[in-house]
Amino acid sequence: MAVLIVRRLGSLAVTLLLLSVIVFGVTQVLPGNVAQMILGPYSTPETQQALEKNLKLDEPAWQQYRDWLTHFVRGDWGTSLRLGQQIRPILLLRLQNSAYLALSSLIGVVFFGIGLGILAGIRQNRPTDHLIALFAFLGISIPAFVSGSLLIILFGGGVWNLLPGSGYRSPTEDVRGWLTRLVLPTITLMLLLLAYVIRMTRSSIIEVLTTNYIRAARLKGASERDVILRHALRNALLPTVTVIAINIGFMLGSVVIIEQIFAYPGIGSLILFAVSNRDLPLLQASVMVIGIVTGLANLVADVLYMYLNPRIRYR
């Protein structure tokens, strides 16, 4: 298994390296005069040249890439063009804010997702199952900006004025304000991800319940409770582990939209800021950070999967 983990680490490195090429490459093929694009149509040639020099746009592409990558790996993520500040502190702070959001919904997703998934799976084709399936279905299909907007209308003041519909408070200053402002975005994010976990858990439970070893367990005389708890769950929850990890990546994507709806200062709104302002260094760094977090989440999930699956653990 150690070999497998090392192997997995290696492929993560390859993936991230390729990702860095893509991230850097995409920003290189900007059409037209980059500096003008960034500075706008009214900039002077002098300022454009200065910026080109600053961005080292006069050097060959591979050299720019090499410099950028070595700096990035060393922790020097450059300076934001628009904010004029070091990128790293801003980015890490925003990442932390997003992490609050992600973690709180992750906890909810794991708890409700697995619970409802199991319930739907063992009550297959009964009303409970259909109800949960419908709920999961809507969650998968409705875009975050739709459910988020509707939630704001419902609870943020349109119908009931229960919770603040937008904004952010630091937990060190105003715990209550922090928590209340976390509720709606968390629910929106949960709605989005719950569906996948429920569906995966449900279909995995159903699949496991049709296996011959479950038949063998039942024909051993095991009670239905034992069949589910002892025999089915161990095998059925394995794929769910992977789905949850994939969701972490998916979550980091959805925050772009959710943070926009709720005016929440996380990494998503930072990316959006970078995109709208063509702040290339900021965009490159934040996309790389998202890629790394996603990659690590998948890595953890894979290792966990290997560890929990005896077929891989004892090969």
Place this chain on the structure above:
Amino acid sequence: MFRPATSAREASPSSTPLLAVDHLSVTYRTRDGDVRAVRDISFDIQPGETFGLVGESGSGKSSVAMAIMNYLGVNGHASGAVRYNGDDLLTLPPRDLRRLRGGKVAMVYQDPMSSLNPAIPVGDQIGEVLRIHQGMPRQAAFDRAVTMMRQMHIPDPEINARRYAHQLSGGMQQRVVIAMALINNPDLLILDEPTTGLDVTTEATILDLVAELRRQFGSAILFISHDLGVIAQISDRVGVMYAGELVEVGTTHALFARPRHPYTLALLSTVPKLTGGDLDQRLNPIPGRLPDLAHIPQGCIFAPRCRFVQARCHEAQPPLFDMDSPEHRVACYFWEALPLPEEFRESGIVRARSAGGDVVLATQDVKIHFQERGFWDLVTRRPPALVRAVDGLSLTVRRGETVGLVGESGSGKTTFGKVLVRLYDPTSGTITFGGENVATMDARLERTFRKRVQFIFQNPDSALNPRKRVGEIVARPLRLYGLATEKEIPARVAALLELVQLRPEFADRLPHELSGGEKQRVGIARAFAAEPDVVVADEPLSALDVSVQASILNLLLDLQRRYGTAYVFISHDLNTVRWLCDRVVVMYLGNVYETGTVREVFAPPYHPYTEALLSAIPVSDPAVSRERIRLEGPVPSSRHPPSGCKFHTRCPRKWGAICEQEPPPAREVAPGHFIACHRPLETLMNDIFATSDDDTVASFDDN
């Protein structure tokens, strides 16, 4: 053999049965209507008795087992009664049912791997039975499981009990499942195709185990199988099922000696025999196919396929008639008039054994090694794992002859077959076709080669593209090799279908509309469309029912006689090989250990491996007994093959240290008959067929 002396119970059927299946019917609801998989069957099992239930796929035998366990699933429904010690299992409350299941009535399944939970150590799975039924604490149950595994002859039970299913070999997995079934001392053990999918050598050891345990534990056994040989070997009484009905039931001896139902009779004569029988006689296939169980025709269910059918058979379903005794019952109006098995065989010889014409295809010292080396092995510079699938094989195939390639799974026979048609290239060695080295052929010659050497696949379900119509499939070689103009193609396709005894309208069908046998015929038609010189057939029968196998074998023989095609016939089934082939190559772990004509290989002197294979095969004649030679353990991995003679780790006749050190020389014991063994020849002369049937031996000397 190892059957215990016929039990006294046979004489006194009046004692209370342990299990009484009483007018049992099983129906499944499907979208095409209600499938009446089992209809009105009754039989008893006495305490300690072994009752064999035999039938082909679709006979309903597994549904009977599931009905006894009252486990038919959401769309299945059973009616009638299944009385176990007086309780009707079909109406028992769930709580009482659970107490019986696994406790007093236990089951062993086909495909042991899938019956074991992949996430729980096997020892715990065995022990769980005791925890459920006796409330035993975990550790005590585990310890009992270890003891039980030892009784199952599982090596190192303390270690293996802590392992997971995937870490054990197929034979060991089945022993674990049997241990799980027996640990609570059940009164009734149901074995549903417990050896299907296992190698013959493993099958033999499992059957030995069952026989041994029966004596030891005294459980009654319901043994379900499609294999008449296995059933003959293990049962006291036998029931024969066809299309959901019990058509004949009787003691094993009576039933095999004097089968009274046309279906039993036909079934017995479809299988080529390992001993005796006229080798050059045609087999008796059962014509037609299983009726649609959603629309049962009136009258006798077997009537449409019966060769003794009369008007009356179509009118009403025959009841089970008592024959000489109430012990032997048969559902046929004309049971008294039926012939005996010997008289039933189709007469007329088919052919003389071929010595073959010119050499068409030859291989010289072919080695096929697979390197398992991924990207990361390159980076980490790990030496690649080498799989020696075939390790030096020389073979000549002559025009018009059939060469059989036999061996257990892992012997490399299928890989070699695929190299013969150039699906892979050999690692070293040469293949010549018509004297021309295949590796250096130009495009035009290669095309000729591909046309002249065709392949028939093992699995008819996967061999035909599910999206293509039969006509298109059969026409493809004609188009590809330019053998017919577009205008001629419909007629040629019709002719090819007729050649394999399919009606021309099959051309418009899609593969999923055909039965297994029909699909295999289409596969054969596709091969013969190319007008080949050599056809390599890889286990073409293994996915088919025995009654269908016979017709495919007859067909292959007819085609060979007509076109002079040479066959390379890859099979694990020695019965069939003996019947069909002219020469045999016995493979083990990628090496050839014996080769010669059928007559030579199937008679002493044997290579110890050949001897073990022959001894392992179940014979569908309870009167035949053979010496028991058993191979222990699984076939070693071809990643790390044993040194010297690769067979030495399992060889029951190991000669000495030399076997571990040097590969055995191939000695020519007769012209063309080679045995690769260190043993002196005279020590290999033992004849395992110590039969009670005298003409068996004679038949070898006949021609």
Place this chain on the structure above:
Amino acid sequence: MSTSPSGVHDATGVSAPPPATEGAAVAPGMQGSRAGRWRRFWEDVRRTPSASVGLVIVAGFFILSLIGPYIAPHSPTDFDIANKFGRPTLAHPFGTDPFGRDVFSRVIYGARLSFLLAAAATLFSLLIGTPLGLIAGYYQGWLDEVLMRVTDALLALPSIILALLIVTTLGSSAFNVILVVGIVYAPRIARVIRSGTLALRNEEFVQAARARGESGAYILFSEVLPNTIAPLIVEASIRMGFAILLATSLSFLGLGVSPPAPDWGLMVNEARPHIFRAPWLTIFPSLVIALTIVGFNLLGDGLRDILDPRRVWTERRSEGV
């Protein structure tokens, strides 16, 4: 991957397989003709609730996108400032926006735009993803390795982030939305097709073709591709839904279609400042977006149930057992 759409495969543990269907007879005339197969398929669609409901929604959406401009009561772009922020009335069922435009008409016009964007993007991603998946899956080797590493890298980013990255390069416009969504989903489709091809590659009928000496192109397009059609259809249906989701999300972020186009996502975006004053501006386009995506997902799900070999489950469900 479905290789035989109506073969009853191992019916798994809970219920013993109806044995008669295994090697046995097929009811004569039941499946022989092409028409018969279609009838059977149609029957399947009708008895699978998700497929039939999805089909109805998708068909409604499609018809609306065809005839929308002819039935819309008002122009989608003409201002009527006097009538701004009108509550829903009979004349304006979905109300009016800050410029007095009729939201109902804008939603109706938006159907065509959304359909065209999603269909073009899906087609684009299928056109790129399918051949790549086929080739990678069939030929394996370094080509496969390179392709899979690149898709790995692309898939390491959530689709919306990847889309943003590309939008930064290409700029935002309706045409670019098609490109962006197409590029984002192409690797996902390539993955699906590749894994299907990988499974088919070892099927004996593909081996048979190789042993016959067929060309790679024949094997790929004549033997392999027809067997990937069923999963492709399922994939296309689900991708259509996701394409609408991604395209409207981009518009919502102000990075997709530019105003004053009647794009649904854009409408929700423009309604944001007025979310409490005129909630109908948010509510109606939101519901239409949700309904459309639900429709495509339901259809895709239903089709998967029908076309998937493990359809036994569907049968049970539809029979209400």
